Amino acid sequence: MSAIQQQKRRLFFALWPGAAERAALAAWQPPLRELCGGRIMRPDTLHLTLVFLGEVAEHRLQAACLAAQEADFRRFDLQLATAHYWGHNHIVYATPAAVPAALAALAGGLEHGLRRHGFHFEQRPYKPHVTLLRNAKRSDADLPPMPAVRWPVHDFVLVQSLSGAQGAHYEVLARFGRRSTGE
Template structure:
């Protein structure tokens, strides 16, 4: 049996990962523009356009050898294409985050998250127990209050895939790399 490469500390290499919906360039630009717009009122640290996403399941730090187990869990998920309408912008005072989200979460998205969590749990991964909150974080460390309001016009996001992302934490901010993609039913696999 071959052992995986070890880090300088002698521990197996690890990966910090999560599953997400990843926006197209056009949707990321619009999300980024909304972050820019509210930044003047709330302050805080804007998320870079290339890091904007909607988290489906945060896995966290795992041994790199378990990445294949994550892929196998995600392979069990089947979902039709759907449209996500991001129509609300608000702030969470408790964690100083400004976000955009959906007033009504599509049933297809709820099903996708439910299937993914069930497959992850069956694979021995921890899953979030709180109710899923479909949102995209625009700002962190926001200082001002931002009351919930309608996003006009709303952001219409056609969803046809979900991804597994690796997060590399650096002093200048997290760097994200999409490591695998799962298309909707009838879509082509990367």
């Protein structure tokens, strides 16, 4: 194998919030941290994962992009209305009260296309969420109601996860679903 084929990138597909949605989600973090402790996720890292691929050989990027282009993407609104705590991984996250059909279809279709293109990844029931806090410890108090965040979803992205001194940071490699006419 050549050196290019041996290089790998840690990749995932995600919904990437705009500035308004990112600010609204970040506003949830301080009151939730008051109850649960933990580490607030940096606003620039907030996202909703569609499919986590993990380590992917550099030469497979084009196949991943092709699978994304083949996915049946339709614009939709995502309403994030509640915060929950996951004890097994100690996170607090935002989630929709109901999963929009277009989101479930996108995640399922993307998984199917990626498998057709020879990608292997962990398969588990899809639970859309945006991680807000890590290393949280649940208090006895219920998590407070949060102001709903309306997120108009116009596209989805392929993201590379990079590690640095400040922790993980993400680089958007490609966008899919938005029409080139400016829609």
